[in-house]
Amino acid sequence: MKKQETDVVNVAIAKADTPINTYNMIITLLGEMEHYVSKNDRILIKINLNTPNGFPVNTSLVLIKSIIKSCKKAGASEISLVSYSNMGVKIRNIDNLLKINEIVNPLGAQLQFLEDGLELLDLLQNYDKFFVINQVNVDPLFDFTLSMMNSTKINTLNSQDLMRQDLESEFYMKEMVSKLLSLYEQRKPDLTINDLYHVMEGAGPNIYKDSKLIETKMMVGGTDSIAVDLITLELLNIDPLGNSLILGAREKNIGITNINNINIIGEDLEKSKVNINYCKKNLEDITIHNCNIKTGSTCSGCYHVAYHLLNIMRTYMTKDLKYVAAQSVLIGKNPPEPDFKKDVVLFGNCAIKSTKNSSFRTIITSKEVIPLTNKIKSIFNKKEPIKKLKTFEKANKQILNLPGCPPNLNSSINLISNYHGKQQVPNLYLYHNLIETYNSINNKKANKGGI
């Protein structure tokens, strides 16, 4: 599994007018599908199925269908598609909406659900070949959604078990990198294709207000996922050695992390480089109307979920934040004092605990009062009583805690919606209902005697 420094791998860069032509070209450059698929092979293809939303949140169906057809043509006996979702939505529910199985079944493939304890590694034992087909979009943690990210479960957005007391700031990132690379160490994909034909820029990997699609008309493919990701980053003008995944791979000495050991075929790398609008890395830079964002020392887990929550707020809460008028969101350990004491959202355990003694927790009001002695004196002196300024302190009750490290995204939306009330945040309430709909769709159908 471990590559020697002297090993050289091929990575193909293809560019054409349509996604199908680009795919065909990349397969031709890599030596046709017969090179990767033997007769009666059982193929497992890992795709992106993140949420039941439109392209490019998930892998393009055009590409999925093309690869199924090529595998079938090369003699594959069984083809299965698998994916983990990243927002806590069950793949079964996504399939119920997007009807992936109904589309791929006639082509001789099926979508398997990596749920109920079934892990990719367990499943892989039953298959001869493992392919990764990955849609590339901007990502706050790893710059772009790379094929390595696709190959294992990134379910922390929905995890409730990571309530650690003393969380090491980069635990989440390290844990994630380690998880991502461990699969590669145990079962290396036989073919990896990064689909950059359309890349989401601005905000991603889910579709938000600032998300835009740009057409690069390219795909990158090869047998070494790390090399494919490295070239993808190079194409997108990102220094691969600044990427945690590539660095992690280099540290563990797995895969090809040296560009000199990569033989690029097809398009010229330097001439094909494209400029992409990356997503805003600094959470305070995400502008949300009437919302003041302050961050302290943020662990990568909280950062990741906060990024999505803030973008959801920016995308859907236009009206709500006009009603709410002034809201502060404090993220991470020891965040600065909020600008407004009203409606303070404390995001994550770090923010909740480290602000226990912060001044925004108490509201100090002062009032002019006439002490009893002054009142009596004024009766005798027949003068105006002397007033004194008295200060009152009370606990600030307009604070919303979003617990967890990282907090659960869907629960956070629910908590914010309940805190303000549905009349105050109608847009977010509808969004919450949408999430609830696709989270519960399977259960409802099951109750009705369906799936």
Place this chain on the structure above:
Amino acid sequence: MINRFFKDNSEKILRFNSNVEINDKPELLKEFVRIPLTPIQIDAFLLYKLTELIYPKFIYDQQNIVDIIISDFNIDNIVLESNVYETKIAGILKKGIYLPKNSISITRKDLENIEGLFKKIQDVIIKENGIKVMSICIFKKRGIDLISTHCENLKKLSFNGFMSSLLDLVQKCIEKGLIILYPEPEFLRFMRELVSIFQDVKFSSIYNLINNLCPSYKHAIKFNSKSITFTLQVEKGDHDNVVKFIQSELTPNELEEFMLPKLREDYKLESVISLDLDAAISFLSEIFELKVPIIADQLKLLLQKFLFGLRSIEIYWKMYPRPKIYNVLIRYILRLIGFNVNLRKLSHWNLPEFIINLFNSNFGLNSKILILLTNNSHNRIQNALQLQFLNGSLVKISAVDKTNVFDNNFDLKEIYSQLVESMEYLDFIFKIDIDLIKEFIEKYIFKIYAVTPLKQYKVLKMAKKSKYLEMYPSIPAYELFKSKSLFSLLKLLLPIIIDKHEF
């Protein structure tokens, strides 16, 4: 060269325009002409004032224009005829000066550099006639032939026939570049870009489709601007439509409160709408300034303005009978049962952005959607349109040959599985029955002045039945629509559509 019917009318307009200047009270001339290219009769002075108002906004605001007709063949000098019109007011043409045959010489190659050609023609006309033309209008002979054929048919065509012919003429002339205007007005640029989106879909078929979906109606629209006021009667009968200018016996100075009911009574109309023409022109000119495909941010601004206009009843528009939904008592009763329906507080600033963002996340940033218009009563698919979106902008509309795959087949799953193979990719299919659209248009647009909650509720209930509205594959928003009861759906959506406070 040009049709007599068209030419006579144009000469009549030019004569009238010349008379306006020498007449103290041109409004009393009471001469009638046809609006060019249409069979609609109009008071010549009203046309004069309308041109004065509209032409500088949509075409040119500068004076003096030269019209040139060129040959379709590649000859040494392709100029067939040219006329210079000296105009004091932009768009108000008077008798033109005929330019001798060889005074302007144009070759086909000159058309590749239209800016250079314009300068060349400008210099020639200054030298020969002492007039500095600020714009040129080049008609290709084929375009003139099409205009002539259209005008010849005007006498025998019904109103709908005329509209179809006019829309086809416009689409063809723009598509084939049969009319060249330099400097190119924003309006023409907008139309050219719009035509390129419509691919093989004819404007006339869109008009006929919309017309068929509308119920029978008889309304009048009173347009008010600072300089002119006029009323247009629009009617859809059993067989044909009628559009004509009507006049009230009341003077324009009389209060609209009296005028609108009187108009309604005199012409036996269902309703009369009074519209601020200046605001409408300003809105239209903003639309024409947009680049097509319209990007999401611009579409958002445009929708915001439209919704703001819609909520500004009694500012930008009035209606008689006044829509009952604005009645305080009715609103109060609706509020008591939990529905806040105050159209004056329509959330014009929030809705477009919310809808666009929701659309993008549900349908994706790059999607191809097939819309099937079904006719349940005849058990057939009436129309099939394919819409293609990129970055939330509509970039292509094309017609799909319905006989191939889904003739009389209403099973979306089956249609999808067949089409997805032949069309490279297809994201969603919508099936909408025309009865549902007809009911919606009638109850929510044409009969907005009446409150018929049960009938309106019935329309929404229809939409929940897959016989009338269905999509495949599904999206979260559609599942939410299907899963919620109408009552809770309204409770969920109304706070988004209607504002709690005035901003």
